[in-house]
Amino acid sequence: MARYHGTPKRGHWSSRLGFIMASAGSAVGLGNIWKFPYITGMHGGGAFVLFFLICIALIGIPLMIAEMVIGRHTHKDPVGAFRTLAGGPWSMVGWLGVTAGFVILSYYCVVAGWAVNYLWLAIKGTFGGGHIQQVPELFSSLLASDLSQLFWQALFMGATIWIVLGGVSDGLERASKLMMPVLFLILIVLTVRGLFSPGGPRALSFLFTPNWRMLDAAAMLEAMGHAFFTLSLGMGAMLTYGSYANERTNIPNVAITVSIMDTCVALLSGIAIFSIVFTYGMAPAAGPGLVFKTLPILFSQMQGGTFVAILFFLLLVFAALTSSISLLEVVVAYYCDEKKWQRRTATLVMGFLIFLLGVPSALSNHLLADVHFIGGRNFLDSIDLVATNYILPLGALFIAIFTGWVMTTRVARGEIEKGTVNFHFYPLWHFLIKYVSPIMVAILFLSKIGLI
Numbered sequence: 001m002a003r004y005h006g007t008p009k010r011g012h013w014s015s016r017l018g019f020i021m022a023s024a025g026s027a028v029g030l031g032n033i034w035k036f037p038y039i040t041g042m043h044g045g046g047a048f049v050l051f052f053l054i055c056i057a058l059i060g061i062p063l064m065i066a067e068m069v070i071g072r073h074t075h076k077d078p079v080g081a082f083r084t085l086a087g088g089p090w091s092m093v094g095w096l097g098v099t100a101g102f103v104i105l106s107y108y109c110v111v112a113g114w115a116v117n118y119l120w121l122a123i124k125g126t127f128g129g130g131h132i133q134q135v136p137e138l139f140s141s142l143l144a145s146d147l148s149q150l151f152w153q154a155l156f157m158g159a160t161i162w163i164v165l166g167g168v169s170d171g172l173e174r175a176s177k178l179m180m181p182v183l184f185l186i187l188i189v190l191t192v193r194g195l196f197s198p199g200g201p202r203a204l205s206f207l208f209t210p211n212w213r214m215l216d217a218a219a220m221l222e223a224m225g226h227a228f229f230t231l232s233l234g235m236g237a238m239l240t241y242g243s244y245a246n247e248r249t250n251i252p253n254v255a256i257t258v259s260i261m262d263t264c265v266a267l268l269s270g271i272a273i274f275s276i277v278f279t280y281g282m283a284p285a286a287g288p289g290l291v292f293k294t295l296p297i298l299f300s301q302m303q304g305g306t307f308v309a310i311l312f313f314l315l316l317v318f319a320a321l322t323s324s325i326s327l328l329e330v331v332v333a334y335y336c337d338e339k340k341w342q343r344r345t346a347t348l349v350m351g352f353l354i355f356l357l358g359v360p361s362a363l364s365n366h367l368l369a370d371v372h373f374i375g376g377r378n379f380l381d382s383i384d385l386v387a388t389n390y391i392l393p394l395g396a397l398f399i400a401i402f403t404g405w406v407m408t409t410r411v412a413r414g415e416i417e418k419g420t421v422n423f424h425f426y427p428l429w430h431f432l433i434k435y436v437s438p439i440m441v442a443i444l445f446l447s448k449i450g451l452i
């Protein structure tokens with residue numbers, strides 16, 4: 001991540017692999033391992049998963065290409081990019097993205113804090129003893145302590161600020177390249193373990209047999225919103241990362257690779273987690289605590305469970321960190337490029353403000369547990385819902401319309417075909433981004449808010 005070294009002002013990824021790894025780092029995160037399984041459980045499995053995959057293929061991949069195209073063409077932050085290409089009200093789209101980054105990072109740090117706490121528990125050997133009964137209690141007692149949640153949230157936010165501040169050294173880029181394969185490997189081990197447990201077959205049928213009655217407008221919007229969230233789309237994160245890519249990079253190739261990696265991690269986590277759910281007769285709709293209440297059971301049953309638990313939570317924290325830095329980067333890039341703040345000031349001030357906005361999320365399970373917002377949800381779940389079901393789809397809608405209708409074919413096609421020979425994919429991409437994505441997003445969005 002040469003960009004972080006300060007001078008020259010706009011850097012480039014050191015290599016195509018570096019770009020892929022950083023983008024995959026942004027995409028693969030809590031969205032895959034924490035959120036995907038739990039919302040899938042809440043929405044009854046199969047049909048939700050299938051619709052989610054359709055959204056990834058028809059909207060997600062084209063949109064990731066679009067964001068990277070805009071970023072690489074302008075080499076600017078989201079606001080600057082839209083202002084350069086079209087000006088006027090379009091820079092609002094960039095601004096919406098900056099807001100989304102601010103809001104999402106606020107509660108992302110709280111959930112990541114839970115993962116750091118579990119890493120600490122794993123190091124202490126808590127998951128090694130084969131005590132299944134106490135596993136769910138561990139999570140409830142974490143949620144019941146406002147102070148420890150604030151502590152772990154602050155610690156994680158501190159780490160995020162520290163990386164964005166001090167510069168993501170080559171060390172982190174190298175670490176990404178090492179950690180991603182290890183994450184895959186350990187997920188595969190957990191998935192296989194899960195599949196061979198008594199609940200394995202039921203987990204597969206839960207995840208892949210569609211029950212279409214469960215799929216109402218709310219579920220569809222949730223699936224689509226999550227497709228954006230999990231691929232880091234709709235708010236300019238991939239646009240910003242694309243702005244650091246060089247002219248030889250084959251953007252569709254990168255976008256497709258990253259999307260496939262992200263989807264695999266989500267599906268593997270789902271299989272591992274639901275195998276445990278069905279083996280131990282737990283509720284699939286257990287909500288946001290699902291991953292924390294299930295996987296530790298598996299660890300406590302395994303040979304070398306403590307070691308596997310440490311490794312798993314270490315990787316989970318790391319996956320969250322490579323996502324959180326991309327969220328903060330969008331906000332920081334805006335204040336540096338547009339408001340001419342110093343990078344240091346922007347990182348510290350914005351990091352601190354985002355931490356403050358996260359405080360009600362950290363307190364939402366205990367001190368503020370009785371304060372309900374959308375549909376009886378607490379603060380954390382409500383703000384997550386607003387970000388993923390409203391802000392990201394809205395951002396995605398504007399980006400798709402912009403790319404399909406405002407940006408000239410010459411620019412779009414030129415960017416897409418750089419680094420490739422005979423790129424026949426362009427007409428398909430253009431059709432998807434011009435018609436399919438905006439129409440699908442608009443229909444789901446309007447039907448959810450009750451306008452059609």
Ligand code: PHE
Nearest residue numbers: 027029030031229230232237
């Ligand atoms: N994609 C990340 C995840 O799945 C979250 C994220 C969303 C990161 C938006 C950046 C931008 O955890």
Ligand code: NA
Nearest residue numbers: 027028031230
């Ligand atoms: Na993701």
